[in-house]
Amino acid sequence: MIDFTNLGSKDTRSGFGEALLELGRKDENIVALCADLTGSLKMNAFAKEFPERFFEVGIAEANMIGLAAGLTIGGKIPFTGTFANFSTARVYDQIRQSVAYSNKNVKICASHAGITLGEDGATHQSLEDIGMMKMLPNMTVISPCDFNQTKAATLAIARHIGPVYLRFGRPKVPNFTPPDQEFVIGKAVLLEEGNDVTIIATGHLVWKALEATRILAGKGIRAEVINIHTIKPLDDEAILVSVKKTGCVVSAEEHMRNGGLGDSIAQLLVRQFPVPMEMVAVDDTFGESGKPEELLTKYGLDTPELVEAVQRVIRRN
Amino acid sequence: MVSSTDLTKIASQVRRDIIRMVNGASSGHPGGSLGATDFLVALYFAVMKPDPNKFSLDGTDEDIFFLSNGHISPAWYSVLARYGYFQPAELETFRKLDSRLQGHPSVMDGTPGVRMASGSLGQGLSVALGAAIAKKLNGDTRTVYCLVGDGELQEGQNWEALMYGAAKGVDNIIATVDFNQKQIDGPLEEVLSLGDLRAKLESFGWLVLEMNGHDMAEILDQLTFAKQQLNQGRPVIIIMHTIMGFGVDFMHDNHEWHGVPPNDEEAERALAQLEETMGDY
Incomplete structure (x- = not known):
């Protein structure tokens, strides 16, 4: 039996934030949009280093999805960030028409997914997002397990052309995926x-x-x-x-x-x-x-x- | 430069195409399509003048257009075909099985000239703003155009987009509101009034212009003027006064023709009022 070691508990969203910064440094077409949750999504480092490529859209998620879809026209690779509920249920038709049906290269990155969002309660706990996203043709749905895998997944979806839903969480959880493990979309x-x-x-x-x-x-x-x-x-x-x-x-x-x-x-x-x-x-x-x-x-x-x-x-x- | 007279002739053919398309498909939206025809003809043939042989989804280094009120697809498809994006004969396939010319514009079918699906209302202005920002990031100095319906402005997302465009100074976009004051259920004033639209748009921080959407010379003048107002820190929006069903007497200013196709006899009556200027498909 393999003894999996917790390398030190971390939140998956921080894996997203670290990877986004890395991506920003490597590719000037990487842009990010956030609906007033920059700190929660760990997008601050990207926002600080690339202010011209970071778009604070305010509490207006529908517009955020549309802007992201538009940004792909011109070759940008937009990463949108907000909680899972506001990334999906709130904007389902915007994603359906402007992203999935239009097959746009938008990366919908959703934090605070699931019940482990905790104290905020049911209004914020998204337990339906995987279902909504997987029903959309053209959409890839990714749900990594820990910090290292979320980081690797974020880097991988930037290379994938097409709409992606990336789901991660709020709490610190054991981090056990080897940091150098290759992330292959669709490979268990x-x-x-x-x-x-x-x-x-x-x-x-x-x-x-x-x-x-x-x-x-x-x-x-x-x-x-x-x-x-x-x-x-x-x-x-x-x-x-x-x-x-x-x-x-x-x-x-x-x-x-x-x-x-x-x-x-x-x-x-x-x-x-x-x-x-x-x-x-x-x-x-x-x-x-x-x-x-x-x-x-x-x-x-x-x-x-x-x-x-x-x-x-x-x-x- | 294409003259206003030439543009009016093209518009007459486009209106014929619209009638024949919705009649041929026994479905579709003639009213708004007829109302927006003059604008779309002027925009493509005299203002944007894109190269139809070099269509790319990215639209780099050319003016690009987004249709938010996707139900007026007959007008757009006809203009795209007559401008040279595809053969006018293809208009025959509108709304039929295996066609690229979906009831509402799609991207997955590879329709030349279309960069974004639309039809579920309220989404196009956000997309157009995103594309305008991409142009800025790319150092591309060309302009983004977007047409939105007036009834469509009842969708809240438009107001998120309007707020954003002005607050962030997206000043390389010219939006146009097709202000025909009609929607499916009746006059816009009765369904849900937009109130003082000009005041609303101005208070959101856009430069607001107005024009008669059936006067070619005025359309050209106002679009030229609008272009001169770009790159000054604020987006531009034009309230375009149009008449639903324009060009066909029994459809004129009548919301009942929003989404109802003419039957064969009605189509014949309509076509008798529209000069065939470029040859029917």
Whole structure:
């Protein structure tokens, strides 16, 4: 079993901010727009170093998406930044028409995604964004798991031509991805090999899956763990290879079950290789105020729930 | 320089195309299309004069145009075809299966001259401002044009864009409001009044001009004047007074023809009022 080491907890949004600055230094076509959340999105360093390429749009997200779409006409690569809810639900039709249908090279970067946004409560906790974004043709949907991977993902999406939704979070979480690990859009990362069950996780729940794996090992269950950082396009092959070996699967995500990663995996398996499956996700409910860890527990997204889901799915297998 | 008389002749053919397109598709929006025809003809044939053989999505080093009220696509497609972006014969495919000429403009179909999908209203001005900023960043001194509908100004995003354009001094854009004061449900005043539009736009910080959208000479004069006002720290917007359905007597100033195609007999009556100047497609 690989011993994953937390290199020091950090917030994923800081990985985004660091990469954005790096990108700005490398390519003058990189521009950034923010709707009055520059500090929260960790875009200050870019804003300070490249004021002529940073656009503070105020609390006007619809206009921000339109400006970004327009900036691509002329070869700019715009990165928009605001919270996940205001990056998606607030501007869904703007993204649909001006970005996705028009196939514009806009990078929609969404922080404070999921329930771990915490104390601000349900108005700000986006649990539907993956579903909304993955339904749009032309849209690539990425959900990295930690600081290093968010940084790598940010660099990678700049090289990808086409609309991208990049989802990351607010709290400091374990940082365990090797800093030099290559980020390939659409290519899953196999973290742990095992024969008894496949755990497929995204975002903050990847670390929880690794924690669950250690507990399961103590019970004699060898879990295979796949980090799906790209929800669309889904790495069908990596999932099928693993599931054909283990015969059962548990998905884990900080998102609504409807429309999330588990839903994409289920669609794949139902069509190509049906096996018992459990989903660790939010069950058709809004969140609430609280500390991130308290919320993960209350809404069934923590390590113990993952362990239970694995035991359930193995019994069904 | 193309004369006003020549432009009026082109506009007559474009109006014929519009009637034939919406009649041929048995759907589409003739009213606003007829009203905006003179402006679009003047803009392409006498003001922007882009090279239709060098169309690129980026539009580098040329004036570019965005249509925000995408439902008047028949007028735009006809102008693009008559100007040379594609063969006028293709207008026949408007709104039909496998056509590049979608009911509302699209980019994915590769329609020459179109850089942004539009139709879901309220989005074009933001896009045009973004493109104008890109031009500035690139040191490209050409102008960005954008046409928005008046009913469309009921969408809040326009006011975000108007606020932004003035606050940030995006001064290489000329927006035009197609002020025909009609929308699907009736007169704009009755559906939802814009109040004192000129005062609103001025208070948002734009230089506001007005013109008669059916007087070619005035359109040319005002667009020339508008261009002279660029690069002075504020964006320019023109309230263009137009008449929905202009050029066809029974559609004239009648909101009922906003989104209703003429049947064969009505199309014939309409075409009898419009001179065929460039040959029907």
